[in-house]
Amino acid sequence: MFLFSRFEVEFVLSAPTSEWSGKQGYISPALLSEFLKRSSDTSKVLICLCGPTPFTEQGMKMLHDLNFSKDEIHSFTA
Numbered sequence: 001m002f003l004f005s006r007f008e009v010e011f012v013l014s015a016p017t018s019e020w021s022g023k024q025g026y027i028s029p030a031l032l033s034e035f036l037k038r039s040s041d042t043s044k045v046l047i048c049l050c051g052p053t054p055f056t057e058q059g060m061k062m063l064h065d066l067n068f069s070k071d072e073i074h075s076f077t078a
Helices: 029-035 053-065
Strands: 002-004 007-009 047-051 073-077
Touching (some): 047 053
Antiparallel strands (some): 002 007
């Protein structure tokens, strides 16, 4: 994870090389809940989601199910 004051980047690879030492796996509510936290009930976040279309669509649905609004999610496909 890269952390810069108010900015965090988390890379999770589903098919990493043997050299990869970061998170690996498939998108799931449990995985998203690991690192998507609000500092308070009124705080806003911006979540950027990137990947193939099925991944992005599934991720957006999971984020909505975790109570993130459409204004807090930006998605684009790779």
